[in-house]
Amino acid sequence: MSKPTLSAHILVVEDESDIQQLISYNLSKAGYRVSFADSGEEALEFLHQQSCDCILLDLMLPGASGVEICRVIKETPLRASIPIIMLTAKGEEQDIILGLESGADDYITKPFSPKILLARLASLLRRSQLQDTPPAASADILVHHTLHLDLRRHLLLVDGQSLDLTATEFAILHYLMKKPGWVFSRQQIIDNVRGLDYSITPRAVDVQIFGLRKKMGLAGELIETVRGIGYRLQE
Secondary structure, three states: OOOOHHHOEEEEEOOOHHHHHHHHHHHHHOOOEEEEEOOHHHHHHHHHHOOOOEEEEEOOOOOOOHHHHHHHHHOOOOOOOOOEEEEEOOOOHHHHHHHHHOOOOEEEEOOOOHHHHHHHHHHHHHHHOOOOOOOOOHHHEEEEOOEEEEOOOOEEEEOOEEEOOOHHHHHHHHHHHOOOOOOEEHHHHHHHHOOOOOOOOHHHHHHHHHHHHHHHHHHHHHEEEEOOOEEEEOO
């Protein structure tokens, strides 16, 4: 059985002690297990020794940046599925896009509300949590052309090949696959994948779609851009 969300193990990669204490207090109070790394290199060493259920990763770190560390994690097959929330003091769109392009699933800008952090963390864990039980009902598997999306195992097969998707990429593809041929605006995708209170730009949706298409190879052509509106999955 999959473990409850609130027993999840969170790795916090942050070099500022006051922010570490703030996060530790709120996550521990909410029932999470928390580990810390003061640098990206320390985080990679931690992941070499053990795993975790989610990573809170600061963008600005001593040594390698959060973006560099995020890319290393997402390019490592055994760790690519670990969801990452980028923590950044920078609120400019380009910095957010840079974090998402590196493979981050979500972002929070400093200073942040602990309640918002907990809500976003819980939401991401719910989407990314793997199910250990094998698929039984056909409703748990969506099939479209060469795509097989297994909702129980959080798994995408393209021509029988398993692909590693971030939680956000998986959620977007799931949303499109539910209604092939339907055109969805970027805002509809944001509202349905992230939640109505999620602060993200339409440009960030484009970044996620770009990454999804790249991973899917030729099958990525099934995701069509509808100029001036948004995206649809080819019928």
